[in-house]
Amino acid sequence: MAYTLSEIVARLGGEYRGADVVVDRLAPLDSASDRELSFVSNAKYRKQVEDTGATALIVAPDLVDLAGERSLIVTDDPYLYFARVAALFHPAPKAVAGRHSSAVVGEGSIIGEGSELREHVSIGHNVIIGARCRLMPGAVVGDDCVLGDDVTLYPNVTLYHGCVLGSRVTVHSGAVIGADGFGLAWAKDHWFKIPQTGRVVIADDVEIGANTTVDRGALADTVIANGAKIDNLVQVAHNVQIGAHTAIAGCVGIAGSTKIGAYCTIGGAAMFVGHVDIADKTFIGGGTLVSKSIKTPGHYASSFPLSLHKDWVSNAVHLRHLDDMAKRLKNLERELADLKNKEEKNHD
Amino acid sequence: MAYTLSEIVARLGGEYRGADVVVDRLAPLDSASDRELSFVSNAKYRKQVEDTGATALIVAPDLVDLAGERSLIVTDDPYLYFARVAALFHPAPKAVAGRHSSAVVGEGSIIGEGSELREHVSIGHNVIIGARCRLMPGAVVGDDCVLGDDVTLYPNVTLYHGCVLGSRVTVHSGAVIGADGFGLAWAKDHWFKIPQTGRVVIADDVEIGANTTVDRGALADTVIANGAKIDNLVQVAHNVQIGAHTAIAGCVGIAGSTKIGAYCTIGGAAMFVGHVDIADKTFIGGGTLVSKSIKTPGHYASSFPLSLHKDWVSNAVHLRHLDDMAKRLKNLERELADLKNKEEKNHD
Amino acid sequence: MAYTLSEIVARLGGEYRGADVVVDRLAPLDSASDRELSFVSNAKYRKQVEDTGATALIVAPDLVDLAGERSLIVTDDPYLYFARVAALFHPAPKAVAGRHSSAVVGEGSIIGEGSELREHVSIGHNVIIGARCRLMPGAVVGDDCVLGDDVTLYPNVTLYHGCVLGSRVTVHSGAVIGADGFGLAWAKDHWFKIPQTGRVVIADDVEIGANTTVDRGALADTVIANGAKIDNLVQVAHNVQIGAHTAIAGCVGIAGSTKIGAYCTIGGAAMFVGHVDIADKTFIGGGTLVSKSIKTPGHYASSFPLSLHKDWVSNAVHLRHLDDMAKRLKNLERELADLKNKEEKNHD
Structure with missing residues (x-):
């Protein structure tokens, strides 16, 4: 080397x-x-x-x-x-073709040439796995999943049934792809669970971080486009769409049906409300709460600046009175203008 | 169909x-x-x-x-x-009664009729599992757990010892129920770990999202009441109590001993400090830091509104001077009043 | 007892x-x-x-x-x-020496005396595990890892290759140690993955919470010092350093290359941007966005105070106009001073 x-x-x-x-x-x-x-x-x-x-x-x-x-x-x-x-x-590790004796493969499943199934792997029924994939110990692939070539599932990854992963997709340990979206309808005195019948569809060259969750769609699919990169502990809710080559840092949450464009960069711990659209090439600062759609690409932010606790206490208390402050400011401007007028009249 | x-x-x-x-x-x-x-x-x-x-x-x-x-x-x-x-x-999938040869069941454990134990499942000692439960690949149930009927544990779920789950509870992949609470006492030059000896008790019809964590109690139990629904990547700390039919969206954090009432709705990424009480039927907006008890039901929020980064920079700088601004405003009001008085006197 | x-x-x-x-x-x-x-x-x-x-x-x-x-x-x-x-x-449980028949141990690996390897455990090649360790069901240890004595890995923990854990380290279920850091270089029209070739090095007496993620370093190592305690769902990015006896509550995110000192206490859901240094004995309040280095120990905070939603709406709107308010306030002060001067002159 x-x-x-x-x-x-x-x-x-x-x-x-x-x-x-x-x-x-x-x-x-x-x-x-x-x-x-x-x-x-x-x-x-x-x-x-x-x-x-x-x-x-x-x-x-x-x-x-x-x-x-x-x-x-x-x-x-x-x-x-x-x-x-x-x-x-440091070339990426290659699959060592073969299947450990403890790996379980369901009926009707097809494993591509050169793929590696390590110990305690579980593959459901009617799964299609491409060539040279690496399924590390404890990875679980649900029924009817389709994986492209050169996919890596690190240990203890879970794919629920019916997920589709393109080629060269990497999923890090503990990530969960295809769990039910949080779909509930209120039924007088309890929540009625809405069956989540969509899939998760992940295109080529996507990387998904450790312990990240990507929920399946309710009716339509949750979709992650080509080359998107997602860090650890990110929540991608049902029916979210993430555009090509968008990079999402750790601890981000994206609520249901939100659509993030291509070539975006999302800072750590940013949170998106549901049902908003984010333009391509938008940059969101860390810790920002994205509370509405963004139509114009640019650099967006929202957060309270770091302070000493005692300064924060003395400043933050006024946040509950900003509207009052704004009204008093306006009132002062009006009164001062009156006074100046009067003054000028008196001294004309 | x-x-x-x-x-x-x-x-x-x-x-x-x-x-x-x-x-x-x-x-x-x-x-x-x-x-x-x-x-x-x-x-x-x-x-x-x-x-x-x-x-x-x-x-x-x-x-x-x-x-x-x-x-x-x-x-x-x-x-x-x-x-x-x-x-x-889309009727919910039913258990396919049986136990895969790789599933391990500890001594003294009882598995209810019609339950399904998939590959690489691990069940400890003296566990009681009800009828028609589905334990998916890689699910782990610690010693002395008790599960009701029709419980689903998705792949790679972990229940620590002594957890109690009611009937029709669903736990999604990667969720961890019953890990030690974060209990530490400072011992002069290091942290002394406080044994966490309580349990997690989850009532009927609760759903727990993927990669969510519910810690066991320190002395008393952590309790989730009937019909509560919890989304992905939520942290429920030791001794938290969550009321019946409360719905908690993704990425929420609830610190120790906090008690959330029944019929509440908690928006994504809301964070609760410890030891607070939240009234029944409270609605918390996404991204809100709940820093104190809420005694009156209502809709609560706290977050910095989304801005263009350059606007945020010019506005946020003043947050560190709000107290100063408030004092100057008050001062102006006083001076202006004085001036008006004087003015009136002069021109009487 | x-x-x-x-x-x-x-x-x-x-x-x-x-x-x-x-x-x-x-x-x-x-x-x-x-x-x-x-x-x-x-x-x-x-x-x-x-x-x-x-x-x-x-x-x-x-x-x-x-x-x-x-x-x-x-x-x-x-x-x-x-x-x-x-x-x-409640003395801590002790290892029950032995290896379940379904546990897999790679070539060249050494398991210390009295250690317990439970069902479906996977240990890679050339791993060294000390005495009296407890590897619970489904735990995965990658190639070339080194574990000290009395280490506990709870069910479904994943250690990637080459991680080093000291003695008496406890890692809770679902935690992922050593996944790739989020290292990307922009290559004209796509992200180029930067191989993450550092390790994770965890010193003695560290505890890591459930579903927490600690990424391996890019070139150098990610390091957690003696006696640090980390709660659940915490993200520790590549090349972060955490000082001795620092306690980090749940849902915290720490971006790459940030260095947190010793004896710090970090409140839940605090978020650290990358490449900042935090002094020893710093206390960070819950929900704080730490956006810059902290050189002086103390108690720091930043968050928007909890409000009724309708009050928040009426107050938060002014946050987008704080700069304007500050300018108007200054202007009023100037005008009022002018007016007072004039007044005094007129009445001299």
């Missing part, structure tokens, strides 16, 4: 400067040492570049002067380049 | 108008087509009713005129009626 | 007063009865002390007068003493 800089640029592009050194590991600037490659994404790390023990650095063209006598790889996007080198050094 | 409208009203009540057509599926207004039944809950969907391809519609009496030449089922509560038709078309 | 008060103080310190009665259970003040021991941490519970049926009470020296004719144990910290009595009455 050791590469010279010339081997790296031959595979990934960019150009190298200085000695054609050998590197065999990536490391952060502040801990990098011999035979390690690091990257600098921003001129503000100038000081750390001076101090780093890295043998070589990935830098942008405008930072070439920073490098001193170290070898460099120069590229327009050092962060992406670093990611690609990481993938070169 | 095809029904004529006359068969449906014979079972579920209401009356039908127009031809006694056959329907075999429910569908949303905007995608419904031949042999499909849809529903209209609100006159604001007038346009969609005109365009729908549904063969028949469930409507309220005041929307009869909307229906044009389609067949109708007329009922006071179309949404509930739709739910009941859905249950007619 | 019955003890006299003299036996208890012989083991745990403190002194007893009154009859040397026998107790065999702890109970809350309001439900305690014969042979039960309760505790009073605060003089505000005076009324409940009068009414309690407890045979004996743990009290602080200043509450001795409260006790009436009951027997007492007097100690400086009744809450801690209660915790220690609870641990005396």
Whole structure:
């Protein structure tokens, strides 16, 4: 797994400067040492570049002067380049074809060539699983699911019946795909459960984080489009639609039937009410409560700024009186204008 | 699974108008087509009713005129009626009596008639499981648990020891019932763990969402009353009490010893501090931090409204100075009053 | 499991007063009865002390007068003493040495003496597990993990490959340790996944709550120091560092590379943005969005106070106009000052 800089640029592009050194590991600037490659994404790390023990650095063209006598790889996007080198050094694990004796496969199910079924895996009836999939220990796939090629289900993932996953989908441990949506109708003195008869349909190249939940649709499907990336502990309610290449950070909640566009970025712990539409290329700040549709792409936020508790106590109390403050302010403006008028008249 | 409208009203009540057509599926207004039944809950969907391809519609009496030449089922509560038709078309799956060879049952445990133990299920010692229960793959039931009849544990559910579940309780995948509450006493230089010796007691007809956690009590029990419905990724801490028929949406957190009344509705991502009491029939808006007891039923909220980030930046900065603003406002009022007095005196 | 008060103080310190009665259970003040021991941490519970049926009470020296004719144990910290009595009455369960026939252990793995591997446990290759560990049903340990002595993994816990857990670590059901961090680089028209090659390193005496997720580091490790306690449904992102003896309540989210100091207390549902540093001994209130580093220990908060929905509507609308209000306030102050000057001049 050791590469010279010339081997790296031959595979990934960019150009190298200085000695054609050998590197065999990536490391952060502040801990990098011999035979390690690091990257600098921003001129503000100038000081750390001076101090780093890295043998070589990935830098942008405008930072070439920073490098001193170290070898460099120069590229327009050092962060992406670093990611690609990481993938070169750490190729994704491949399926080890075979089925552990404790894995259970239901009638009528078809397992694609080269797929790996580990211990205590459970696959229901009439499931179709593509080639080279990795089903890790304890993963459960319900009846009638369809999985594409190169899908990874990490340990203890659950897919309920009838879920559809495209190719190269990765689902991390504990995620639950296809549980019933929270559909209830009030029946005089109790809640009547509405059967959730839609599916979850997940397109290619989607990644779903650990302990995230994606509920099946009520009538229509819950849909996650190509290349969307979802972090841990995210709740995706029934009939939500998530657009292509949208990235959703941890602890986000998306209530039912909300539609998030493509190429959006959703900050951690943002919460969406149900039945709203979010435009493509919208950026939502962490902790924001998205309480209505967003028609114009842009950067949205809502949160109370961090304060010392004693300051918060003295300020927050006024939030319950803002309307009163606004009225008093208006009243003052009116009275002051009257007074000025009177004053002017009196002294004309 | 095809029904004529006359068969449906014979079972579920209401009356039908127009031809006694056959329907075999429910569908949303905007995608419904031949042999499909849809529903209209609100006159604001007038346009969609005109365009729908549904063969028949469930409507309220005041929307009869909307229906044009389609067949109708007329009922006071179309949404509930739709739910009941859905249950007619999609009856809940029934247990397939039997025990998979890989299911493990501890000594002294009793499994009720007709119950289904799927692969890799684990049941501890001295467990009592009622009739017609469905324990899906990978479900784990700790020692001394007691489950009523017709309970469903979806895959990878965990019940710790000593939990009590009533009849017709449904627990979705990944939910954890009975883990230790977060009980710690500070012991000079470290946390001393307080043994959590209470149980979780869940009454009949409760549904618990995927990856939700309900901790066992410290001394007394954590209790969820009849018919309460809890969505995904909800945290119910030790000694919480949740009243009958209360519905709690996703991502809610309820800190220790808090007591939520009956018939409450809790919006998504609401957070409750510990040791507060919430009156019956309280409605909490999404994202609300419930920081104190609520004695009067009503609709409560607290959240910062969604803004463009640049607007949020310019407005939120003042939140740290609200107390100052309030004082300056008061001061202005005083000074203006003084000035007016003076003015009047001068010009008397 | 019955003890006299003299036996208890012989083991745990403190002194007893009154009859040397026998107790065999702890109970809350309001439900305690014969042979039960309760505790009073605060003089505000005076009324409940009068009414309690407890045979004996743990009290602080200043509450001795409260006790009436009951027997007492007097100690400086009744809450801690209660915790220690609870641990005396309910000793932690011990491993039952042995390996269930359905547990799978990979090649090269070493299981320490006295450890318990329950049904459907899966252990990968080259794993080292210490003495007296308890791996409960369905727990999964990835390749190359190292666990110390007396570790408990509750049912359906997942450890990804290469995680390191110290001694006496407890991980509750559904928790996922070592899933990939949410590392993505934008590559013109899609997200490029950054391989997450760091580990999760958890020191001694850490407890991790149910369905909590701790992601592995991108290059360096994610680290949780000695004695930290983490509640349920907490998200710990890649490269986070959590200091010793810090306690984190449920539903907290900590974004990537954030560093929380030692001896901190983090309230439920608090959210941390990435790349911030939190000083030792910081206290964060529930529901706070921690949007920047905290250099000075103290009590911090940020949240919108609970209101009736109609009051919230009338107040919150002004939050979008706070900047305007602040400007108008300033303007009024200026105009009023001008007017006063003019007034004074006119009447000089």
